[in-house]
């Protein structure tokens with residue numbers, strides 16, 4: 508049972524439901540979609556008499572396991588299921604194509620209720636809320652993360668309709684994230700530094716905010732200051748919503764006209780924040796305006812009449828660069844965390860980023876941040892489970908043995924930096940560092 512097979516199931520369920528709307532019954536396209544749905548349902552339930560997919564607080568659970576990735580990626584399906592009043596879908600035995608067709612019809616609002624004795628059963632609720640909430644400590648921060656995504660989606664929608672952005676919930680959103688950073692610094696940092704999803708402005712904004720809050724906490728900002736910093740870093744790239752998507756996602760070298768479009772986003776963002784918030788978020792607007800201005804003021808837009816950027820802009824710039832480098836995009840692979848950290852350090856040496864803050868940043872993340880995949884002197888590949896801080900050794904777990912075989916449920920151990928011979932990209936070895944780290948935490952908590 509894995510998150511990947513559940514994601515496949517959710518993807519094919521989405522397709523089957525939309526085909527009900529598009530094609531008449533018995534159309535070859537619908538049959539293809541239903542075959543696929545039968546296959547993915549079978550794969551998800553393989554080896555079990557019964558599996559239960561539960562929906563709660565914007566998250567999917569397969570049996571009692573929280574599925575963070577699927578929860579973030581299949582939000583539309585979550586809404587659809589939720590909208591049809593579903594809390595759980597139980598799959599009993601081998602699902603039949605007929606039962607799955609009924610499920611698709613029901614979800615597309617074209618079928619009546621599902622018969623209670625089939626292979627698909629709705630809302631049997633074998634797990635109650637507290638059972639699902641007994642998850643590892645990651646689930647709370649996941650929920651804050653999802654709530655933040657909701658908030659940002661709303662902001663984007665409001666920006667499409669009006670001049671300003673509706674950011675009335677910004678403070679509340681940052682408070683939720685901050686609470687997690689304060690309560691569980693390790694977990695929230697882990698979430699922000701691990702990602703296998705594609706680049707997406709909203710994810711990037713939340714990651715940048717989580718990282719910025721962690722830096723802010725490390726340098727001793729008060730809670731009030733942390734909220735200001737958090738709102739600024741969360742909204743720093745808001746102006747990108749006004750830049751044409753073709754330019755944002757353009758895979759090649761940008762020409763002058765495209766570059767000029769990109770360079771507008773700090774201004775656009777600052778304007779939207781000011782127009783949307785009335786008084787009170789001037790600092791957030793300043794962060795949006797300054798986040799590409801660079802420490803030596805050589806970036807854009809020109810900040811001629813000031814000696815130095817706002818502290819929050821300098822923090823946001825570091826977190827922005829780091830998160831952008833470690834995120835996969837349509838046209839480039841994600842960089843390993845340790846290599847991204849090197850570029851951040853280089854940025855400080857070249858005067859683009861605040862060197863004192865970069866030092867803080869590096870000390871927080873460790874030389875090899877959690878989620879880094881490392882080749883060891885034995886030829887094994889290890890995943891960093893917890894970065895080393897302040898002289899403490901990092902914790903790692905072997906993911907691939909000397910014979911190239913995957914290791915299931917490895918014991919974490921103290922790994923010294925001297926044993927590392929190389930950095931490995933997830934794609935090279937077909938591993939998902941996020942789930943490796945998370946399962947190591949779940950196994951040993």
Ligand SMILES: [Fe+2]
Pocket residue numbers: 743744772798799
């Ligand atoms: Fe930006």
